[in-house]
Amino acid sequence: MKTRMIATAFALAGTAASAQDLARSLPGAVDAVAPALAAYSAEDLFASVWNDEALPMRDRALVTFAALVTRHEADALGRHAELALDAGVTPAELSETITHLAFYTGWGNATAAAEAMAPVYESRGVTAEDLPAPDPDLLPLDEEAEAAREDTVQTNFAHVSPGVVETTRELLFNDLWLRPDLAPRDRSMVTVAALIAAGQPEQMTFHLNRAMDNGLTQEEAGAMLSHLAFYAGWPRVFSAMPVARQVFESRAN
Known part of the structure; x- marks a missing residue:
């Protein structure tokens, strides 16, 4: 039955x-x-x-995958990776999502995800040629947006940890975020999904705004919250809802 x-x-x-x-x-x-x-x-x-057509099946699969990586649910990753691949997410996009989330959810989560994914890629004949290169040609940098982000971080945290400020600039925003094998919209989307799944709504304002600047619509963002309630739990989604509301309202003004 x-x-x-x-x-x-x-x-x-x-x-x-x-x-x-x-x-x-x-x-x-x-x-x-x-x-x-x-x-x-x-x-x-x-x-x-x-x-629900408010968020395409392919995006739902990618968001779910990001939530599972974040929550260290490696046992479920294989079958959800299969679903994501069948829904149109490419092996390169899943690979790049794991790499990206290492910086946002921790190296251990990403390493466990890669280990769980290896049998899926082997069974589907995915080879190194199908996956993102370690050093690809990067997307162009939005210098104005990066200058504003850097100024905020420098002002608030340069005296706290210069190392964090430097690696955030050089590794994340001048490198990771410019890698071409995950579209900027999708990279932002999986970042927001990870923040929700990790219960870190205080980090969402910047990244949800960035996601919407990169093409995620308000309807899609709302549908992502509804979807993640099942995978991250209602309390974490309700903790994220006030932040999403503030972002939506600020962009409407």
């Missing part, structure tokens, strides 16, 4: 995954231990939330 419900739910959502793949997305033990959870998953999360 559970397998049939999940297969129907994802068929409605329009993914390319098979019924067998979808059954694996919810471990069989869930139905045996918490049948109500299995029902909520199939009927509400998979059939409804994942099918």
Whole structure:
């Protein structure tokens, strides 16, 4: 019964995954231990939330992947990586998401994610040629925006930790954020998703504004919050909601 419900739910959502793949997305033990959870998953999360057109399926898969990396949920990464690849996220984009999130969620989380992903890439024949180069040609730097960001950080924190200020400038904003294998909108989107999943809404104002400057719409940002409630929990999303409201209101003025 559970397998049939999940297969129907994802068929409605329009993914390319098979019924067998979808059954694996919810471990069989869930139905045996918490049948109500299995029902909520199939009927509400998979059939409804994942099918909401306010955020494309491909983006939902990428946001979910970012949340799982952030929360160190390596056991679930493989099956969600398969879903993301079937939904149109490329191997290079997933690889670059892991690299990016090392800086925002910690090296251990990213390393565990890479280890969990290795069998997926092997099974799909993904090779080094399909993945981002260590030193690609970088995207152009928005010098005005970077100067404003640098001035704020220098003013507030140069006397606290010059090392953090320097590596933030040189490694993050003059390098990582300019890598071309994850579009600026997507890079911002996974950063915001990681901040929500980590329960760090105080960091969201800058990054949500940056995401919207990079093309994320208010409707998409709101849908991302709704989606992440299932993967990060309602308390963390409600902690992020006031920040999102302030960003939306400030941009409307």
